[in-house]
Amino acid sequence: MEKGIISYDISSLSWKNGFVEKIRMLFLLFFYIITINRSKQKPYVQRKGSLRMYQVIIVDDEAKIRNGIAGLFPWSQLGFEIAGCFSNGKAAYEYTLANHVDLVLSDIRMPIMDGLELSEKLLEKRDIKIIFFSGYQDFEYVRRALRTGVVDYLLKPVKYEDLVDCLTRIRDRLNSETHAAPAREEENLTYYEKIISLVKNYLDTDYQNATLEQAARLVNLSPNYLSRIMKEHSDVNFSDYLLKTRMENAARMLKDIGCKQYEIAYRVGYDNPKNFSRAFHQYFHMTPSQYRKSSGADHDYGGIS
Structure with a gap:
């Protein structure tokens, strides 16, 4: 094996070693790919004395998705910081009313309060950026989301590059709004x-x-x-x-x-x-x-x- 290259012949593993060994190798390969992707991302450097880390909350009723997005994505490199993760819109809404939040990443279909109701309520109260991600490619959802003022709509599974591009645009918009804040x-x-x-x-x-x-x-x-x-x-x-x-x-x-x-x-x-x-x-x-x-x-x- 060449140095620096990870290569596993999964088919060569005997079933005597068990299915668990195959799964372990797959996870090692997965995390290697994630690491390579992160290393390609240029770090975000804040302008001296002008900007802060923008506060983000993640809202999804599936813990795997919440924790995955929060833990595997290089938020700080893009100028963001995870402020909290929530399993439904009601909990996220109550937190946002009591705390400063710049960006909300939310699923649409959730119990108690769905993403559409959450966005409508938040945008009545706050000047806040909202991104929807959903496994449902439904035009009616997209139409309602954009009508409420949501800035972007991503389909699950969310691609790494798509999320980076989306967050970069939002960060640049937040930066420009920060400089225009006194007039506003x-x-x-x-x-x-x-x-x-x-x-x-x-x-x-x-x-x-x-x-x-x-x-x-x-x-x-x-x-x-x-x-x-x-x-x-x-x-x-x-x-x-x-x-x-x-x-x-x-x-x-x-x-x-x-x-x-x-x-x-x-x-x-x-x-x-x-x-x-x-x-x-x-x-x-x-x-x-x-x-x-x-x-x-x-x-x-x-x-x-």
Whole structure:
């Protein structure tokens, strides 16, 4: 045998040595091929002081596939790092909401939450890149995947070269987006400011009947996403701003001796005057009657203390 060349005559092994020996030789040959492929891949060198390792999660209900892709592929050479592996879309979705993830590699057909639902939910919440890999060459899957914003679709078994090419394109795109991030953040800030301004104007004018669901419909967002925008990009969250608006308007009305307290409660969104009185006391640290008296308008014959 020439030096540096691996060559096994599998047919020469007698069955006396057993089937296990043949399998062992096949695995040695397989891992040799993987090593040669890796050595041909040029290492990715990050630009000094500008880039980081992009975070990747792998989602597949088959452990062999998850572990194989995560363990046998030279992620770091391309500028990526495996952040986690998950067996279903729900677990991956929950992780991604709580952690920073740049790229998701996901199977399509999975239990609990499939890849299509995962991509739709993630792209509503995050600016994230998604690659699908599937054993099903189904045009309807491809069409739906691309429609949701998935960047690529690979067929199983995934070829080494195809995955390298795909990841290289995505890495280059992430690099360019990283450099453009400051301008994009400014655009996003303006976008968030417009949403918050619309919502606050709605609460200021319709505080009696205002709800988070109605506000979300007004700006064409989900209630949960709107709530998160208010919390992260405003000085006050949705419920606190609504309470503030209701209490300040109630205080203004209490200064008018012609307004009965039970009427004020209803006009600021409380069907039960006792609930209004409790909320008012928590906000101003005095009852509506005490506030009215302190303001000089203390002749209220419809009081609720």
